[in-house]
Amino acid sequence: MPDAAPGSDTTILALHGISKSYGHLAVLRQVTLAIDKGEVVCIIGPSGAGKSTLLRCVNHLDSVDSGTISFEGRPVYRYPLAGRMVTDPDRRIEEVRARIGMVFQSFNLFPHLTALGNIVEAPIHVLRERPDAALARGRDLLAKVGLREKENAYPHQLSGGQQQRVAIARALAMNPKLMLFDEATSALDPELVGEVLRVMRQLAAEGMTMLVVTHEMDFARDVADRVVFMADGIIVEEGPPGAIFSAPANPRTRQFLQNVLDRSGRLQANG
Amino acid sequence: MSFSLHEMISFLPTLLAGARITITVSIVSYVLALIVGLAFGIARIIRFWPVRIIAAAYVQFIRGTPLLLQLFFIYYVLPYTGLVIAPFPSGVLGLTINYSAYMAEVFRSGIQAIPHGQWQAARSLGMSRRLLMRRIILPQAIRIVLPAIGNFFVSIFKDSALVSIIAMRDLMFRGELLASATFKYFEIFTMVAIIYFIISYPTAKLVEYIEVKLNVSDQHMQGPLGHV
Numbered sequence: 106m107p108d109a110a111p112g113s114d115t116t117i118l119a120l121h122g123i124s125k126s127y128g129h130l131a132v133l134r135q136v137t138l139a140i141d142k143g144e145v146v147c148i149i150g151p152s153g154a155g156k157s158t159l160l161r162c163v164n165h166l167d168s169v170d171s172g173t174i175s176f177e178g179r180p181v182y183r184y185p186l187a188g189r190m191v192t193d194p195d196r197r198i199e200e201v202r203a204r205i206g207m208v209f210q211s212f213n214l215f216p217h218l219t220a221l222g223n224i225v226e227a228p229i230h231v232l233r234e235r236p237d238a239a240l241a242r243g244r245d246l247l248a249k250v251g252l253r254e255k256e257n258a259y260p261h262q263l264s265g266g267q268q269q270r271v272a273i274a275r276a277l278a279m280n281p282k283l284m285l286f287d288e289a290t291s292a293l294d295p296e297l298v299g300e301v302l303r304v305m306r307q308l309a310a311e312g313m314t315m316l317v318v319t320h321e322m323d324f325a326r327d328v329a330d331r332v333v334f335m336a337d338g339i340i341v342e343e344g345p346p347g348a349i350f351s352a353p354a355n356p357r358t359r360q361f362l363q364n365v366l367d368r369s370g371r372l373q374a375n376g
Numbered sequence: 377m378s379f380s381l382h383e384m385i386s387f388l389p390t391l392l393a394g395a396r397i398t399i400t401v402s403i404v405s406y407v408l409a410l411i412v413g414l415a416f417g418i419a420r421i422i423r424f425w426p427v428r429i430i431a432a433a434y435v436q437f438i439r440g441t442p443l444l445l446q447l448f449f450i451y452y453v454l455p456y457t458g459l460v461i462a463p464f465p466s467g468v469l470g471l472t473i474n475y476s477a478y479m480a481e482v483f484r485s486g487i488q489a490i491p492h493g494q495w496q497a498a499r500s501l502g503m504s505r506r507l508l509m510r511r512i513i514l515p516q517a518i519r520i521v522l523p524a525i526g527n528f529f530v531s532i533f534k535d536s537a538l539v540s541i542i543a544m545r546d547l548m549f550r551g552e553l554l555a556s557a558t559f560k561y562f563e564i565f566t567m568v569a570i571i572y573f574i575i576s577y578p579t580a581k582l583v584e585y586i587e588v589k590l591n592v593s594d595q596h597m598q599g600p601l602g603h604v
Binding site for chain 1: 501502507515
């Protein structure tokens with residue numbers, strides 16, 4: 106396990122012993138994980154493992170019951186202080202969120218705004234960028250995700266793959282230090298998955314720090330610096346993709362990969 | 377029964393002057409009720425719970441008592457507490473309070489109809505509650521509730537006849553006055569009915585038209601999962 110000490114120079118995000126329950130159901134149990142700047146970490150695992158909850162805790166869409174999340178070396182959102190959990194003021198939480206991009210399974214574009222409108226909304230109203238500068242940058246981002254000609258299209262006029270690419274551009278417009286992807290391709294028709302993964306690959310190649318919850322094993326194997334396997338709210342195993350995919354140490358990891366890879370019929374040689 | 381067209385025409389100026397007051401009181405009350413209703417609609421979902429409780433109590437209490445009684449309270453009961461309000465502001469106040477409670481419910485349901493994903497996406501971009509309400513949630517919610525809100529105008533226009541009982545000289549009041557003075561109940565109340573109808577019917581049609589227009593442009597709001 107890599108050094109998870111918060112505050113180390115290269116660490117951008119450190120989760121230390123975070124737990125989260127819904128009633129009696131423990132969704133996260135003492136999860137500890139650190140992400141370095143520029144690192145791409147893929148989280149895989151069966152549904153109900155707590156992968157999405159973990160991601161949602163990272164930008165406080167869910168709050169942790171205990172443990173500490175440190176971002177850029179500082180504890181954020183809700184953390185133990187002098188023996189009890191304290192919550193940051195809203196303002197501080199919003200500042201941190203603005204520095205972390207999130208891409209959702211269901212895109213969640215704003216339906217009353219155009220593609221470009223979606224992208225510039227937060228830069229103009231949260232970062233208070235000048236509208237003309239935000240628009241220029243928004244157009245660049247649309248071009249980057251291959252949708253230069255779609256700036257005036259409303260979300261309903263776009264395919265799922267296009268919507269998700271706009272959603273990625275919208276998150277990038279905030280100049281995030283970390284990007285979270287929550288099963289970004291799971292809601293897409295199979296033929297549209299590729300275009301979104303291409304954008305994500307490009308982003309990884311440019312050095313973006315990414316925490317990716319995915320069922321796309323090819324993507325995890327090719328792009329991730331590190332793969333984390335979660336089940337029942339804990340990190341069962343983590344390591345470089347080569348090690349996880351070809352020689353999983355834990356029987357649960359082996360079982361999971363067996364099921365997934367058998368079903369997809371790919372990567373058999375590596376299984 | 378003999379109709380005298382000449383006589384009926386002679387009633388017209390009085391009735392039309394009343395109609396002007398009816399229209400004025402309706403528009404003023406409606407606009408105020410929109411503002412108050414929106415405020416209470418938002419207050420009902422605010423995080424600070426005492427505000428939520430107060431807003432819920434207001435909405436439930438107002439909706440649970442008759443408009444006529446509310447008007448009586450304002451005009452006949454408040455003076456006992458030393459607060460005397462003239463007929464016109466009394467009528468506006470009563471209609472505003474009554475309609476704001478119904479509008480609050482409509483606004484609240486519209487806001488709550490916006491999928492959670494919209495809130496989450498806005499929050500993940502660092503938006504404050506206030507900003508995401510103003511820029512993301514309300515523009516979508518208002519579109520959803522516009523037909524219902526539009527129909528309230530037709531209702532408030534007709535319900536405004538109740539203000540005649542607190543001496544406001546609206547269309548209904550003048551009709552009654554003329555009728556009891558001339559005993560031409562049939563002619564006068566028929567005229568009153570016609571005047572109400574020729575105002576409310578086109579208004580209802582206009583609301584319907586706006587609704588259809590909005591439904592067309594609502595296509596803009598169809599999300600990938602088919603919800604608004």
